[in-house]
Amino acid sequence: MSILQIKDLIHQYITYGEKEEENQTVNAVNGVDMSVERGEFIAILGHNGSGKSSLAKHINGLLQPTSGSVYLKSMDTRDHEKLLKIRQSAGIVFQNPDNQIVGSVVEEDVAFGPENIGVPTKDIWSRVAGALEGVGMTAYRSASPNHLSGGQKQRVAIAGIMAMEPECIILDEPTAMLDPRGRQDVLSLAGELNREKEITIILITHDMEEVLLADRVFVMDQGKVVMSGKPKEVFAHVEELKGYGLEVPFAAELAYELKKEGIRLSDAVTTREELVEELCQLV
Amino acid sequence: MSISLEKVSYIYEDNSDIKKPALIDVDLEIGEGEFIGIIGHTGSGKSTLIQHLNGLMEPTKGRVYFEGKNIHAEDYNIKSLRGKVGLCFQYPEHQLFETTILEDVCFGPMNFGASKEEAEEAAKEALKDVGISEELFGKSPFELSGGQKRRVAIAGILAMKPEYFILDEPTAGLDPEGRVQLLELLKCLNQEQGITIILVSHSMEDIASYVDRMIVMNRGRLEFDGDKEEVFSHQEELEQMGLSVPFFRHLANDLKEKGFPVEGEILTLEDAKRAILKTLKKEQTYD
C-alpha cells in the first residue's frame, strides 16, 4: 500500500514587483504526480530552484496545494483536522542544522515533538532515550546543541523526528552544509533507519552520489517531474541530466566518456566497483 | 613578491580559559600567480590559517610578511593589505546589505579610497566577470537566487582588485551547475588576470581538477605542502587524517589491483580516460 500519493499538485506563489503589473505568478510545483510505497527509499533530484524543496513542504502540509492533492497515509493535507497526525507521521529534516533545533539541551530538543503531540511525561523519557540511541547520540543527551558539529546536529534533528514515531522522514538537502564526515554519518543513518526500522525515506538532494542509496529517483526541473526510475536507469541518460543542470556519479560519467570513444560498456555502470569489473573484462 | 608565514602559532582562548592551539609552527610561502588548494577536516586550523593571510587574526607567536614587510609592525598599513589580499568567507552572500547590487559591489573599493566613478567602473567589471548581467545591477541583492547572490558577493571582493584571492568553501550549497561555473571563474581569474587563488575545499575532486599546489592542514599543523600529484600520493596518511584522495585515483588503484594496467598519475576524469584508452588501444594492437 502506498504511503504517499500526490496527484496533479500545483503550487503557485506571487512575486511582487514595484508596480502591480510587475507582479508575477510562479508555479514552483507544476503538476506533479507521485506515489511512494511504504518502506521505500526515494530520492528527489533537481538543481536549486527546480521546485524540489517546495514539493517536500507539501508532503506534511507545511504548504497547501494551489490545486491538486497530497495524501499521506490516505489523509488529505488540506484537512486541517488531520495536520497534526500527518506531521507526526512524516517529519522533515531541513538543510540548516542550527535553525531547526529548539531546545537548549539535546534531550529537551528531542522531546519537543512528543511534547507538542501530548505524549505523557513518562513516555517522553523512554521515547527520547530510544531516539537518541537510534541515532547514536546518547552520550550527548545533556550537551548544548551549540557545542555539536553540523553532522551531530543533524542527527539530533533526526532523533527529534524519530521520537514522534513517524513512518516517513523527509530529508531536505540534509548534507548541504556539512563536511564529508558529517555527510557520511547522516546518509548512513538514513539508510539504516530505512532498512532496520522500515521508515520510508524521501531524500531531497542535488548530489548524485547520494542518490545511489535510493530505490527510486525522481528528477525535477521547473516544477515538473521530468525523469523517474531506478538510479541506474536514470544515470544512463547522462546528456539529459546535464541538460537539467545536474551531473551523474563519477563512475557513470567516466563510463559515458569512454563509451563515446567506442569502448563497449553497459549502461548500468554507476559505481566504482562496477566500472572496474567491466573494464577488467576488456583486457 | 609573496605572502609568507614564519613559524606562526595561534592559541585560541575560549570562555572557560582553556587554551587550544589552532595553529602550530606554520611555515608557508605563497607566491604570485599560484592556484593553491587547502584541505583539512573541520577544526584542522584551515580557517584560522587563511585569516592570518590578510591580518584579520594576529599570530600568538611567529610573523606574517607581505612583500617582505611584517604586517603586524607598528607602522604597517594593514587596511591597504586587506585590499590586496581579498578574503571571501563561507556563505559570503550573508554579508550583502546595500539597496542595489551595484552599490553593494562598490562598497569594497570605496572603503579603499576609490572615487564613486572608479568604484562603479571596477564594480561593473567585476560583475561582468562573475556573469551578472547589466539589467540586474539596479536590483536589490535580496531578490536574486542563491547562486547569483553568491556571485555578487564574490564580485564585491573582486572589485577591490586583489592580487591574492582567498575563498573558504565557495561552492558550499551550490548545485552542480553553480559549482562548475564558480570554479571555472576562479580558473579564469588565475589564468587571465594572474590573480593568486587560494581555495579551501572539502571536495578532493575539485581540488584535483583545478589547483596546482596543495596544502594539507591537520590539528593545527601544516602536514603537506606541494604539487597535488605529490600530496595525493600520501593516500594512507591522508586517510588517517579523515581525508581522502580523488575518486579517480581510487579507481586507478582498484584497476591496477584487478590486473588492468594504467600508467601515470591519475587524479581527474581526463587523466583516467586517457590512461584507460591508452591501455585498451595497446590491447587492440596485440590482438
Add this chain to the structure above:
Amino acid sequence: MIKDITIGQYYRSDSILHRLDPRVKLAGTLIFVITLFFSKSSLTYAASLLFLALMIGLSTVPLSFIVRGLKAVGVILLFSVVINIFFIPGEAIVHFGVIRITKEGVVTAVYLGTRLVMLVLGTSLMTFTTTPNELTDGLEKSLGFLKLIKIPVHEIAMMMSIALRFIPILTEELDKIMKAQTARGVDFKNGSFLHRMKSMVPIVVPLFVAAVRRANDLALAMESRCYHGGEGRTKMKPLKYCRRDLLAYLFLALFLALMIYLGFFCPIGR
C-alpha cells in the same frame, strides 16, 4: 571580544541551588531585590550581604566567574558612583576649585555602589544556577494566572527560551559579519563618531537579515514538529515541588521577616 559577558549564562554544576525549583529561585531573587531597594540602614545591608554570600557559597559557582560578570556593567556602575560622589551637596571633605567631594556624597556613593553590585550579583546568580529552559518554565508556571486576563504566557515563555537559544548563534554570526566586512575594508575602530555610526550599517543590515532568515526557518521547523501553541502540550520535565523547595520557601520567608524587622522596627542601626 564578546566572550567576556557572563551575565545570563548558565554555569553547569550540581549544587543545592542548581537543584532548586526555578519558581523558588525566582521568588528568592524577587525578595532579595525588593528588600535591597528598601534597605536604608547598614544593618539591612549587612543582612543582604550575608544572604548573598551564603547563596554564592551554596551555588559552588567560582567567585572569579561571578565577578567577571561585573566587568560588563562596570562602566555604568562607576558612572553612577562618581556622579554621586561629586554632586551630592553637604559637608565638604576635599576641594579642587569648583569640584568638591562631600561626606554625604561619599556615603551615598558607597551605599549605592554596594547596592548595585549586590543587585547584579544576586540576579546573575539566578541565571548561573538555572538553565534558560528552567527559567522560562518557572516564569510560565509562576505567571500562569495572567492567562486569565488573556496574556499569552506560554507563547511569551517560548519566545524567551528561543531568544536565549539563539543569542550565542547570533553572536557568532555577528562576529563573522564583522570579520567579513573588515575584509572588505571597513574600519570600526578609527574615524569620527558619525563615520563609526555609518560603519554599523553593513553590520546591522546583514545581522537583521540573518535573524529573519533563521526565524523563518525555525518557525517552519517548529510547525513541522507539530507545534501548535501551548494547548494540549505535555512536558518532558514538568515542574514539581519537593521537600527542599518547601524548606527553601520557609527560609525565604524568614529572611523576608528579618529584613522587615531590621528595616522598620529594629531600634538600632538606623
